Amino acid sequence: MIPEKKTSSTEYEEKDITTVVADDLEIRGTIKFKTSVMLKGIFEGEIFSEGLLVVGPTAKVTATISTKTLISHGEITGNVTATDQVTLKNTSLHNGDVTTPNIIIENGAVFNGSCAMRAKDITVK
């Protein structure tokens, strides 16, 4: 098995997420955060995160995403760089490239794009 420290959990609880952006909210622009954000609405722009980004099942995100961890249940169009891990859950749809040391794609997820991993060189801080 993979050593525990290398991977973060793919599970989370919504109440533990610092900001939940509800599904009736549409954002265009740039967001930056350090802890955790769950998007449930429409987002277009850029996301810079040092923490956890959760894309909810109702979310539509068109963005360049730079984060530590991404968990997606929804729809993402754009390139993603995650320093820790990317998880595409079974309802997710991802169009764009992924660069990350750890990736999990669940059965049922759709991923169109290229994936670049250098598992041995990327060390998670």
Add this chain to the structure above:
Amino acid sequence: MGNGIPIINEPAEENIVTVIADDLEIRGTIRFKTSVMLKGIFEGEIFSEGLLVVGPTAKATATINTKTLVSHGEITGDVFAEEQVVLRETSTHTGDIKTPYIMIERGAVFNGACTMDRGEAGVISDSAITEQPAPAEEPSPFEEKQEPLPESRQEQKKRQSREKVQPEEPASAPEAAVTNETKGEEPKPGELL
């Protein structure tokens, strides 16, 4: 979308028709209809209408055309799977994947492009055959700026597809797809052609 996801049916080793042990090295082409487990070294081409299992000790450098691929080992090369690709946690995959359903476990390493097309039934194999499954790059506007490596590959593919423009002939045998495996690309909105 949740419906119709193929269940991963990975038989126990003793139920696999052919098991190629880890001391065997094969270069060339293999074809099979049921199930094969590779544990040794393979270089060449694989044409399958069934299940290919790449064992944890296996190293396959191959163009793979199969119904289902389950990998625990190391694969270098492009894969077209009609039904499903499963990359288990110990697997390393370098190359492009075209399949309607994919599952990648935590710990698996995947470097390459993934193209998934599961529109209507039949579209998958049709598009694979007529449009040539060079794993199309994304219709992403950010592509050029960010990804030097996929970019250069895309350049090659662009060149190839220009040289080898073929009329669309709806073929249905999976073998037909194999010959087209490494070239051409699937037109997508936003694709740089």
